Amino acid sequence: MQVNGQPLPVQALALLEVMNIQATSNGIRLAPSADPGDGQLDVVRVDGEHRDGLLTYLAALARDNFGTLPSVQTDGARVVEVPYTGQAFHVDGEVRPAQPGVTGQVRIEVWPAALQLRLPLES
Secondary structure, three states: OEEOOEEOOOOOEEEEEEEOOOOOOOOOOOOOOOOOOOOOEEEEEEEOOOOOOHHHHHHHHHHOOHHHOOOEEEEEEOEEEEEEOOOOEEEOOEEEOOOOOOOEEEEEEOOOOOOOOOOOOOO
16 A cells, blocks of 8 residues: 555555545444545544454544554655455445456545535624
C-alpha cells in the first residue's frame, strides 16, 4: 500500500478504511477528526497482528477515541493506492463483490474543492 506515493510497511490489517468523513455509512466514527473540506483523506488502519479485543474497540468508539488505541493508526493523504487481489470491498455504502483472479491497484484520490455549493443569501 502507498500513501502519497510513499510505500507503507507491509503488515496484516484487521481493518483498512479510507475516509473523507468522520463515520462509515452505518455511523461508526472511525475518523472523528476527518474534515470533508480539508482536501485530505483519512487512512485508518488497525494492525491485524497486535489488535485489541472487541470490547476495547467498542468502548473506544463509544468514547470517541478510537484513534488513540495503540493498534490504530490514522494518516492524512491525498492519494492512496491499495493492491487489489480480487477481494470484496466496500465503497460508499455498496459492497463490490469479490473477483477471484483479478489483480491490480485501487487508487483513491481526493480532489480538493471538487464540489462547491452555492447557497442563497439570507435576507
